[in-house]
Amino acid sequence: xxxxxxxxxxxxxxxxxxxxxxxxxxxxxxxxxxxxxxxxxxxxxxxxxxxxxxxxxxxxxxxxxxxxxxxxxxxxxxxxxxxxxxxxxxxxxxxxxxxxx
Numbered sequence: 001x002x003x004x005x006x007x008x009x010x011x012x013x014x015x016x017x018x019x020x021x022x023x024x025x026x027x028x029x030x031x032x033x034x035x036x037x038x039x040x041x042x043x044x045x046x047x048x049x050x051x052x053x054x055x056x057x058x059x060x061x062x063x064x065x066x067x068x069x070x071x072x073x074x075x076x077x078x079x080x081x082x083x084x085x086x087x088x089x090x091x092x093x094x095x096x097x098x099x100x101x
Contacts, residue, residue, distance in 0.1 A: 002097040009035025013047050023052045 003012055013036055016022070018029040032051060041047055082090075 002094060003033055003035050005097060006094060007035040009037055011036040015048070015051055017051075 004010060013032075013034045015032045015034070016029065017024040017032070024030065034047065034051075036047070041050075
């Protein structure tokens with residue numbers, strides 16, 4: 001319930017990407033935990049298209065340039081990496097949901 005409370009969802013989609021053919025675009029296994037709301041996608045399974053939107057073309061290329069991009073691990077050029085400070089602030093904010101009463 002932590003993610004739902006913090007990000008206003010009513011449900012979660014959890015997707016694991018382990019390996020390039022699974023949509024992994026960074027050089028490590030990672031898990032997407034996505035807050036969901038009623039009606040956020042017309043077809044519920046469209047979320048998976050959204051997850052892979054930025055990797056599909058890269059994953060189907062078989063040339064040296066595509067391999068170099070894949071190894072670089074960039075999944076979205078427009079997304080800036082979060083700073084240590086931003087991640088620490090989020091961790092502090094979310095920790096309050098785990099406090100025993």
